[in-house]
Amino acid sequence: MALKSGDKYAAILEAAQTVIARQGYHSAQISKIAAEAGVAAGTVYLYFKNKPDLLVSLFRERLGMLIEGARTSLTDARDAREKLRHFISQHLRSLAARRELAVVTQIEMRQADSSVQHEISQIMKGYFRVIDEIIEEGQASGLFRRSVEPLQIRNLVFGTIDQTVTAWVLSGFKFDLEALAEPTFALITGGLCITSEGGTQKHGDSGAA
Amino acid sequence: MALKSGDKYAAILEAAQTVIARQGYHSAQISKIAAEAGVAAGTVYLYFKNKPDLLVSLFRERLGMLIEGARTSLTDARDAREKLRHFISQHLRSLAARRELAVVTQIEMRQADSSVQHEISQIMKGYFRVIDEIIEEGQASGLFRRSVEPLQIRNLVFGTIDQTVTAWVLSGFKFDLEALAEPTFALITGGLCITSEGGTQKHGDSGAA
Amino acid sequence: MALKSGDKYAAILEAAQTVIARQGYHSAQISKIAAEAGVAAGTVYLYFKNKPDLLVSLFRERLGMLIEGARTSLTDARDAREKLRHFISQHLRSLAARRELAVVTQIEMRQADSSVQHEISQIMKGYFRVIDEIIEEGQASGLFRRSVEPLQIRNLVFGTIDQTVTAWVLSGFKFDLEALAEPTFALITGGLCITSEGGTQKHGDSGAA
C-alpha cells in the first residue's frame, strides 16, 4: 500500500468531498465515491480502513489546510487585534474559495454519527487552539477584555464565523462571504452597541477576573 | 386521528426527546420511542405521518416553547439593549433547565438528514425573527451600530449563544450556563476590545452602509 | 415476537435444513432460506438473532430430537449391553429416516466457522452424555471392560457410528443404513478378532482400573 503517498489517496479524498457536497452525506456511498475517483470500490480500502476513517481523514486533511492557512496569515500581524482580524478574514476567504468544502463542513459532515463526530471534535481542537492563542495574547497584552473567560470569547469568535459561513451556504452562496470579514471583525471587537458605555465595558472590566 | 388533541401526541414527542437524548439520534428507532411512550409502534403513525414528521414536530413544538419564552421575556424590557440582554439570558436559562432538550437540539438533531434539516431551517426562522426584531429596533433607535448588516448581527448573536450551549453540552454540563448570560451580553454589546477606539467603532460607523 | 411458539419458527428451521441439504452450507443464504419458508428475509430476524443463531438452533433442535429418541429407546433395555444395542440401532434408524438431516449433520454443518462449531460442540455434549451413561453402567455392572478409559470407549462407539453415517451419506445412500445396526453392535461389543484370546481381553482386564 502506498501509504498516503500515491495520488489515489488524494483523489479519493477529493472524490469524497465532491460526492458528499453533490449528493449529501447520507447518499455518499463508497461505490459512488470510488466511481468519482475513477477506482474500484475495493481500492478505497487499500487507502482507508473503513468509511468512517475516510470521512475523518477528509475532515482532518481539509481542516489541517485551514489551520495552516490561518497560522500563516497571523505571521505578519503586529498584535492580537490584528491577528484576530487576519484570522477572521482568512477563515471566510478560505471557505469562500471552496464552496464544495463549505457545504461538507457546515452542512453534510454534521450528519455523521457520533463516533465520527467525536473524532471531528478532537480535530477541531487544533483549530480552537489557534483562536485560543490569539485570545490569550490579547488578554495578556491588555487589548482584549479580561472580564470574560477565554472560552467564552472563543465561543463568540468561532460561533459567529461558523454561523456566518453556514448562513452563506444555506443561502445558496447568495452573498459575498469575504466582504463580511471586516464588519464581522468590527462587530466582535467593537461591540454591537454604539454608546460610550457600550456593553458593561467600564464597570464590568474593573470588577471581574 | 385526534389531531394533536390526545395526550398520546405529547407523550410520543416527549418519548422521542428522551430516547434521542439517551441513546442518540441514530439509535432512536420508532419502536424504542413507541415503547418509551407506552404505545405500539404502529400507533406512532396515527399521530405522525412518518419519522421525519415526528422529528420535525418535536423540534417545532420545543422551539415554539422557546420562542414563546423569549417573547415573554422581552415584554418588560425598556429598549433594544435590554431586550437583547433578556433574550440571551432567557435562551441560556431555558436550555440550562432542559438538558435533555439541549442535547437533542445542539447535538443529536443535527445528525438528521438533509430533508429534516431543511424543515428545521424553516422553523428556525421563527426564532431568528425574534432576534431580527430586536436588532431592527436597536438600529432604528440608534443603540446598535448601523454599519453592520442586520443579518450579520444576527449571526453574531445567534452564533455565539448557539456555540455556547453546544460547548456546555459537550462539556457534560460542567459549567454554569446561566451564569454566562451577563458576560456574553457584555461581550456582544461592548465588544472584545477594551480600548476606546475598540473595533472600528467610531470611524467604521460613519464610513459604512 | 412469538417466541418459538409460532409455526414460523419451525418452518424456518425446516427450510434451513432443506436449503442446506440441497444447496450446501456455503450457498445457504438467509434470503434462500426465507424464500423456502415462505417468509420475507427480515422475518427470519424476528425469530433468530442472526445467521449463526439460526444454524445453531437448527442443530440444537434436531439433536435434541435425536437425544430424546435415544433416551426413549433405552427405557425397556434390561442392561447396558442391550442399551448400547438399542442406542446404535436408534441412531442409525433415526438418520436413515432423515436423509436431509443426515446430509446437514454429517457433511454441511461441519463447514460452519469456529464460533458455530464451538456451540455445536457444546450441544454434542448432551448426546455424549447418553453414551457415557451407558458406558458407566456397563463398566459398573461388569459387562464392559474396565481396562479402557470410558472416554476412549465413547470414541469407539461414537466414532464408529458417526463414520458409518457419513460413509452412507457420501455413498449417496447406496446401502441400507439401518441394517448395519446389528453387525456394528456385534463388532463393537464382540471385537474384530475371532480367537478366544481376541484383543488383550483376559489379562488386560484383570490388570487395569
Add this chain to the structure above:
Amino acid sequence: MALKSGDKYAAILEAAQTVIARQGYHSAQISKIAAEAGVAAGTVYLYFKNKPDLLVSLFRERLGMLIEGARTSLTDARDAREKLRHFISQHLRSLAARRELAVVTQIEMRQADSSVQHEISQIMKGYFRVIDEIIEEGQASGLFRRSVEPLQIRNLVFGTIDQTVTAWVLSGFKFDLEALAEPTFALITGGLCITSEGGTQKHGDSGAA
C-alpha cells in the same frame, strides 16, 4: 513454473499449514499464507492453480506422508492382527508428533467447502486402502470375523481413531495420544464386552456372510 521442484512449493504448503493451524481455516487468506512463506501473494499462483488447489495439495502431500509411514510400519508385522496394531499405533504416533497437522486435518480442513471436501474424500481413499488391505488379509486368514462387511470394519477402525485424534485436539492436547494406541487396539480387536459370549461372536459368525 518449476513443477513442484522449487523449495517455494514446499514452503507455501508449510506456510499454509502453519497459518491454518494458527488462525483457523476462515482466516487463512492467501495473502497471509504468502507472507508466512516469505513470498508475494501473486507468487502463490505460480505454484498453485487457485486456493482450493493449494488446500487440496497440502492435504494430499501430508496424507501421502501418513500413508507412507503407515505402510512402512506394516512391513515387519507377521499377521493382520499385528498389522492393525501397528497401523493404529503409527496413526496416533504420527499425529501426536505433528500437532499443527492434527489441527488442520481434524478441525480446520473440515470447514472447507464441498468441492474441496470432495477432493479430500478422493485422497482419503488411499488411506482407506491401507486399512482395507489389512482387513482383507485378516478376514482371509481367519483372524478377523467375516460376519461383518469389510467396509463396516473400516468404519469401525477409522471412525475410532479419527474420533480419538479429534477429541485429543479439541481437548487442547491434554492427554497422551500415543498411549491410547494399545487400549484402542484391544478394544477394537477384543470388543467392548467381557463375557465369553461377548457380542454375538459365536453364533453371529457362523450364521452370516
Add this chain to the structure above:
DNA sequence: AATGAATGAGGATTCATTCAT
C-alpha cells in the same frame, strides 16, 4: 383507536485472482 407481526430495500466490506512491470 390500537396493535405488532411482517415486510424488503439498501450498502459496507473482504479477499481470491489478475497482470503490468
Add this chain to the structure above:
DNA sequence: GATGAATGAATCCTCATTCAT
C-alpha cells in the same frame, strides 16, 4: 520467475412502514 496494486462480486442485517385484526 516475482511482485503487489487493483479489481469487483457477493451477502447479512436493520428498521421505517403497513395492514389485518
